[in-house]
Amino acid sequence: MATGVLRSFSAGAAVARAALAWIRRDPKAPALERTNFHGRTVTLAGGPALALGATTAAALGARDGRSAAAALTAGAVAGGVGFYDDVVGNRPEQKVFKGFAGHLGALREGMVTSGLVKIAGVGAGALVASALIGSERRGRLGRTADVLLGAGVIAGTANLVNLLDLRPGRAIKAAAVIGAPLALGKGGGIAAGTLGAASGVVAEDLGEEIMLGDAGANALGALLGVALISRTGPAGRAAALTVLASLTAASEKVSFTQVIQDTPWLRYLDELGRRPAQP
Numbered sequence: 001m002a003t004g005v006l007r008s009f010s011a012g013a014a015v016a017r018a019a020l021a022w023i024r025r026d027p028k029a030p031a032l033e034r035t036n037f038h039g040r041t042v043t044l045a046g047g048p049a050l051a052l053g054a055t056t057a058a059a060l061g062a063r064d065g066r067s068a069a070a071a072l073t074a075g076a077v078a079g080g081v082g083f084y085d086d087v088v089g090n091r092p093e094q095k096v097f098k099g100f101a102g103h104l105g106a107l108r109e110g111m112v113t114s115g116l117v118k119i120a121g122v123g124a125g126a127l128v129a130s131a132l133i134g135s136e137r138r139g140r141l142g143r144t145a146d147v148l149l150g151a152g153v154i155a156g157t158a159n160l161v162n163l164l165d166l167r168p169g170r171a172i173k174a175a176a177v178i179g180a181p182l183a184l185g186k187g188g189g190i191a192a193g194t195l196g197a198a199s200g201v202v203a204e205d206l207g208e209e210i211m212l213g214d215a216g217a218n219a220l221g222a223l224l225g226v227a228l229i230s231r232t233g234p235a236g237r238a239a240a241l242t243v244l245a246s247l248t249a250a251s252e253k254v255s256f257t258q259v260i261q262d263t264p265w266l267r268y269l270d271e272l273g274r275r276p277a278q279p
Contacts, residue, residue, distance in 0.1 A: 005183055005192040008061030012196025016053025020201055020210070023049055034090075036208060037167070044086050046201045046210030051079025051219035053197030058223045061189020062230075070129040071190055071226050077125030078158050078222035081118045082214030088114035089214075122218055126154035126225070133230050142234070149237040154225030156244030161221030162214060163251050168274050169206040170260075171217045172198045175224060182227045191227035194220060206273045 023029060023045040032044040055075030062068035130150030135143040157178070165171035175198055182191035198220060204210045212220070229237055260266045 004061065005188045008057050008189040008193035009183075009196035009199070011060055012053050012057030012193040012198075013200035014053075015056050016049050016197040016200030019052045020045055020049035020204070031087075034211065036211060038208065040208050042208055042211045044083075044211060044213045044215070046205060047086060047213035047215030047217070047219075048079065048083055049210075050197050050201050050212060050216035051075060051082070053200055054194040054219055054223050055079065057193025057196055058190040058226070059193075061193040063187050063189065066132050066134065067187075067190065067226075067230050070132040070230070071223060073132065074125050074129035074154055074222040074226045075219045077128075078122050079215045079219035081121030081125075082162075082216070082218035084121075085114040085118040086213040086215055089118075118214060118218070122158050122222065123151070123155050126158070126222065127151040129154055129222075129226055130229060133226070136233070146234055146237065149234065149241055150229040152241045153229050153237055153244065154222050156241060156248065157225035157228065158218045158221035160244055160247055161224070162217040163248070164256060165212050165217040166257055167270060168208050168211075169202060169272075170270055171212055171220065172202050172205060173269065173272075175220050179224050179227065182224065182231060187231050188227075190230060191224060194223040194227065206275065208275050 023032075024043065029043065029045060033041055034044060036042045055072060058071040058075060059068040062071055127147070130147045130153075133150060135146035137143050137146060161171050161175055164174045176195060179191040179195045182188060183195060201210060201212075201216075205212065228240055232240070260270050
């Protein structure tokens with residue numbers, strides 16, 4: 001079993017690194033360049049590279065066909081709509097709409113924003129992935145509740161990791177905390193493959209050469225959500241969703257970055273391995 005988990009981890013790292021090199025060599029790669037919070041030029045190539053590596057390795061590491069299909073669905077959809085938002089959302093007419101309320105406001109005015117496409121896509125992919133994993137309960141009501149809880153966990157984890165992707169390496173570090181326990185023992189291949197892909201790009205992320213963007217962060221979180229629900233029942237899914245909903249609600253009131261900066265041990269972990277700011 002340990003060999004299978006290690007194989008998934010290694011496959012994720014290898015695919016992510018190969019994809020990153022390929023994307024950065026593409027003639028259209030300069031269109032992915034952005035300016036980060038330090039004013040440095042970075043590339044969004046890390047996002048699709050991570051999404052591709054994590055999705056591929058998670059599917060290969062799944063314990064059965066339904067779990068593999070769930071990983072493929074969640075990772076590909078979250079990465080795809082996230083990349084769409086990364087590219088289209090950078091346009092001036094899209095930048096003015098922020099947050100869920102802003103996207104809904106644009107919809108009322110007859111405009112479908114890239115952010116709304118991302119939100120709907122991640123939610124739909126999460127629902128399909130959760131349905132593929134299914135439920136062990138016999139009653140229709142119980143199965144439906146399990147699928148809805150699972151979809152909430154997948155979408156919520158994707159959103160949480162994306163919310164944390166505001167500083168180099170932060171999203172990957174958070175993913176490691178969430179995913180490490182899920183990569184242990186039977187059924188750990190999905191989480192192991194996902195974390196392996198993250199390990200393949202973490203040096204460039206910390207070094208401020210790349211950024212994950214919505215493509216990488218959403219795919220990373222969604223796949224960890226799939227790993228979580230594939231190993232938990234109704235109680236575990238409900239508990240996870242409660243935590244995710246609470247953190248999401250808290251993010252509307254407080255800045256996670258400010259909390260991290262004000263908490264010494266969190267600040268230390270957050271800055272660990274990161275390239276120092278230029279004077």
